[in-house]
Amino acid sequence: MTPKQLNFHFPAEFEKQTALWLSWPHKEASWPGKLHTIYNPYSEFILRVASHQKVCINVADEQMREFALLSLYNSTYGKSVSGIGKLLDNVKFYFHPTNDAWCRDHGPAFLVNRDTREKAIVDWGYNAWGDKYPPYDLDDVIPTEIGKALGMPVFNPGIVMEGGSVEFNGKGTLLTTTACLLNKNRNPHLNQSEIEKYLIDFYGVEHILWLGDGIVGDDTDGHIDDITRFVNEDTVVTVVEENKSDENYQLLQENLDTLKTMRLETGKQVNIIELPMPKPVIWEDQRLPASYANFYISNENIIVPTFRDSNDEKALSILQDCFKTRKVVGIDSTDLIWGLGSFHCLSQQEPAV
Structure with a gap:
């Protein structure tokens, strides 16, 4: 039986969580020449969340665990925290070797049963965004390894799917993009209606909404988590570009126009809040997929990437208005985005029951 038939569903990220899941970054090729610079903002991310919920981190071995602990202790934020040991009590390491750090896409999709409150995991196939960055054999088995470690049942749909390509309101609506899910480098044997059937059966949703393209520089072929995110069951924030000559302007306007026509599973129109884009972030002549939409929602904080940009404060203020019971925290992502x-791309939430 499918998860939906068993009454499992994928909760919204803004619902209560047990843990944040991560895979410790170690692949130099993902941040060429900059890997050493990302551990400071990454450590702040971990410690901010560990102040109020569990953080689970996949590491290859004891050596990587020790390096991770040292990075947390020696980070700028770590040194500013009194009683960092108490925060680290909330950090748990699992010896699950990975190829890369993008846990949103290779990590487990946690489901909750509406009747029994039992948790389960979906282990979608993973091919590093259309076989762009082999090898990915270690990443591909991470959900099943975590299922074994936690003693949770694991469902295997047998097709490729990534966590960053789907967004949920927790009430039955799933938001995604045609640019990613219909790309022939994922599941070339499936058409749109067949893919929808998998989404419904394995995420336990009822209603699929499709946007078009993702932002320029996104090597995932248009993940939704860089453009449009649910902030509650009937409201999204969506990024817009103010500069009409920017290459993101037209595609984001088209997404905005499409959103305005959309209805939720209730038939209600989607509430839309516009979020600005930062100015282009360029490194080594490459446009990077910098977006304020790539935030992580934890139980008490909203962790938002910032880019040393004049729109940073505006974006943080808009998101603070969306999450009145949580604290919005901006963390400099200028080095991280080189990856x-x-x-959000680096993380996966485990819901509470």
Whole structure:
């Protein structure tokens, strides 16, 4: 039986969580020449969340665990925290070797049963965004390894899917993009209606909404978590570009126009809040996928990437208005984004029951 038939569903990220899941970054090729610079903002991300919920980190071995602990202690934020040991009590390491750090996409999709409150995991296939960055054999088995470690049942749909390509309101609606899910480098044997059937059966949703393209520089072929995010069951924030000559302007306007026509599973129109884009972030002549939409929602904080940009404060203020019971925290992501992703791409939430 499918998860939906068993009454499992994928909770929204803004619902209560047990843990944040991460895979410790170690691949030099993902941040060429800059890997050493990312541990400071990454450590702040971990410690901010560990102040109020568990953080689970996949590491290859004891040596990587020791390096991770040292990075946390020696980070700028770590040194500013009195009683960092208490925070680290909330950090747990699992010896699960990975190829890369993008846990949103290779990590487990945690489901909750509406009847029994039992948790389960979906282990979608993973091919590093269309076989762009082999090898990915270690990443591909991470959900099943975590299922074994936690004693949770694991469902295997047998097709490729990534966590960053789907967004949920927790009430039955799933938001995604045609640019990613219909790309022939993922599941070339499936058409749109067949993919929708997998989404419904394995995420336990009822209603699929499709946007078009993702932002320029996104090597995932258009993940939704860089453009449009649910902040509650009937409201999204969506990024817009103010500069009409910017290459993101038209595609983000088209996404905005499409959102305005959309209805939720209730038939209600989607509430839309516009979020600015930072100015282009360029490194070594490459446009990077810098977006304020790539934030992580924890139980008490909203961790938002910032880019030393004049729109940083505006974006943080808009998001603070969206999450009145949580504290919005901006963390400099200028170095992190050289890896072509930020805090949401690096993370996966485990819901509470």
